[in-house]
Amino acid sequence: MATQAKHSVLVTGGGSGIGLGLAERHHAAGHRVMITGRNAAKLAAVADRLPGVETLANDIGxxxxxxxxxxxxxxxxPDLDVLINNAGVQRRVGIASDHAPWPEVQYEIDILFAAPIHLGRLLVPLMLAHGRPGVLVNVTSGGAFxxxxxxxxxxAAKAAMHSYTMTLRHALQATPIRxxxxxPPAVATELAGPGQAHGADLDEFCDTVFPLLDGSHPEVGFGFTADPDFTEKRAAEQRAFDTLAARSGVPVHGTPVAREPETA
Structure with missing residues (x-):
């Protein structure tokens, strides 16, 4: 993705936290930005502060x-070329203490796991149709590992999203979409609710990762998720995945992959 190109960017969960931080930086770079979220008042406040940012209040859960x-x-x-699947909720309750009605638990799973998968299925064809380079960013967590x-x-949902993202990257490797x-490690946002913010400074985090989200880096971390020990383990996992994926015969963007000969 060319550095000076102007992009059309969709950020889910863009009314606050990491989503808003990334939306602000895309807006400052002169890109067209749309943010979504459930809180219409938050979205309207962002639009007032950042003229030109488009909003849509809806529930991707x-x-x-x-x-x-x-x-x-x-x-x-229709020229969408950057999709940032960022929307999230975090219920801070241990398994032994979790007596919430199942729909509350299911909603957490749906926002964190079902939503980015479904949005990818819905919007990747649109991103492929115009044929230009694009970037799809899935936000996971150090908690995935x-x-x-x-x-x-x-x-658990973030760990599943990490797994799916590896496979999605493999499936789109022959396309213009990276x-x-x-x-992220813990970042001081409103994710877990009032009074629960802790972790890295939000602006420092966004300033550091934003230039790396251009598609040139398959994975982008910060703090301990950018430490050499962490990234070396991730590289080893990726090499193992690449070896197994090459043998699977699973289509890559509609093209069958030749199976490698089995070895004893």
């Missing part, structure tokens, strides 16, 4: 909400 968002993007931003006992469903996994 439901299939209908995701379809409505995709339909809106097709109508209003080191489960957080205080947020077990969140950690798939990036953004792996």
């Amino acid at each position: 439901t299939p209908e909400g995701r379809q409505d968002l995709a339909d809106h993007v097709r109508r209003t931003m 080191f489960p957080q006992a205080f947020a077990p469903v969140y950690s 798939v990036v996994e953004l792996i």
Whole structure:
């Protein structure tokens, strides 16, 4: 993706936190930016502060909400070339203490896991149709690799998203779309609710990772998720994945992959 190109960017969960931080930087770079979220008042406040930023209040925790968002993007931003799947919720409750009704737990899973998969299925064809280079960013977490006992469903959903992102990158490798996994450590945002913010400074995090989200880095970390020990383990996992994927015969963007001969 050329550095000076102007892009059409969609950021889910763009009303606050990491999503807003990345949207602000895309806006400052002169790109067209659309943000979504459930809180219409937050989105309106962002639009007032950042003239030109487009907003859509909707709930991607439901299939209908995701379809409505995709339909809106097709109508209003058909040249979409940057999709940032950032929206998230985090229920801080240990498994032994979690007595919430199942729909509350299911909603957490749906926002963190079902939503980015479904939006990719809905919007990647649009990004492929115009034929220009594009970037799809899935935001996971350090908790995907080191489960957080205080947020077990969140950690598990992010681990699943990490796995899916590796496979999605493989599936789109022959296309102009690059798939990036953004792996934040704890960042001081509103994710876990009032009074729960802790971790890295949000602006420092966004300033550091934003230039790396251009598709040139398959994975982008910060703090401990950018440490050599962490990145070396990730590189070893990627090499193992690449070897197994080459033998699988699974189509890559519609093209069958030749199986390698089995060895004894």
